[in-house]
Amino acid sequence: DTAVSQTPKYLVTQMGNDKSIKCEQNLGHDTMYWYKQDSKKFLKIMFSYNNKELIINETVPNRFSPKSPDKAHLNLHINSLELGDSAVYFCASSPGQGEVETQYFGPGTRLLVL
Amino acid sequence: GQNIDQPTEMTATEGAIVQINCTYQTSGFNGLFWYQQHAGEAPTFLSYNVLDGLEEKGRFSSFLSRSKGYSYLLLKELQMKDSASYLCAVRDSNYQLIWGAGTKLIIKP
Numbered sequence: 182d183t184a185v186s187q188t189p190k191y192l193v194t195q196m197g198n199d200k201s202i203k204c205e206q207n208l209g210h211d212t213m214y215w216y217k218q219d220s221k222k223f224l225k226i227m228f229s230y231n232n233k234e235l236i237i238n239e240t241v242p243n244r245f246s247p248k249s250p251d252k253a254h255l256n257l258h259i260n261s262l263e264l265g266d267s268a269v270y271f272c273a274s275s276p277g278q279g280e281v282e283t284q285y286f287g288p289g290t291r292l293l294v295l
Numbered sequence: 296g297q298n299i300d301q302p303t304e305m306t307a308t309e310g311a312i313v314q315i316n317c318t319y320q321t322s323g324f325n326g327l328f329w330y331q332q333h334a335g336e337a338p339t340f341l342s343y344n345v346l347d348g349l350e351e352k353g354r355f356s357s358f359l360s361r362s363k364g365y366s367y368l369l370l371k372e373l374q375m376k377d378s379a380s381y382l383c384a385v386r387d388s389n390y391q392l393i394w395g396a397g398t399k400l401i402i403k404p
Contacts, residue, residue: 221396222332222380222396222399224382226391226392226394282326283340285340289336289337
C-alpha cells in the first residue's frame with residue numbers, strides 16, 4: 182500500500198564507495214524527484230524526472246546520477262562517496278505540472294559516510 | 296536569487312494558537328505550499344495557496360499575500376502531536392519548488 186517507497190532506509194558506508202538508493206511509486210505519477218536534506222534540515226532538490234526525461238538537474242556533483250528504468254522508478258546512484266554526502270535523501274513524486282501539484286514523499290534514506 | 300525565509304524555531308503552549316510566517320522572493324510565482332515534517336519522517340502536504348486570502352482546513356489555515364511576498368500558517372488548538380517542522384515552499388515560474396529551511400515548532404504542555 183506504500184505510495185512512495187525507498188530502499189534502503191539506512192545506509193552506512195565508507196568514503197570512496199559507490200552506492201545506490203532505489204525509489205518506487207505506485208501512484209501512477211508522471212514526475213519523480215530526489216531531494217537531499219542536510220543536518221540543518223534544508224531540503225534541496227537534486228533531480229526530477231518526467232516521463233523518463235530529466236527536467237531538472239540542479240548543480241549537484243556528477244558523482245550523483247539518477248536512473249529511471251520506467252515511470253514508476255527513479256534510482257539514485259552515487260559514486261566515490263564523500264563525507265559531505267551524509268544526509269537524508271528523500272524521493273518524491275507528483276502527478277505532473279498541474280495547478281495543485283502536491284508532492285508525495287518517501288520515508289527517506291539516511292546515508293552516513295564514514 | 297531566490298529566497299524563502301522562515302523563523303528557525305518557535306515555541307507554543309498546548310491549546311493555544313501559533314502563526315508561522317514565511318516571506319519569499321522568487322522568479323515568478325505559481326503557488327505556495329506548506330508541508331509538515333515530524334522528526335525522522337518525510338514531509339507531508341498541509342496546504343496550498345495560489346490566490347490571495349485565507350484557506351482554512353480544520354485546525355490549520357494558510358494565508359497568502361502575493362503583493363507582499365508573504366504567507367503564514369496558523370495552527371489553532373495546538374496539540375502535542377503538532378510538534379514538528381513546518382516547511383514553506385514556493386513554485387516559481389519554471390514550476391520548480393523552492394523550499395524554506397523550515398520552522399521547528401515546539402509545543403509545551
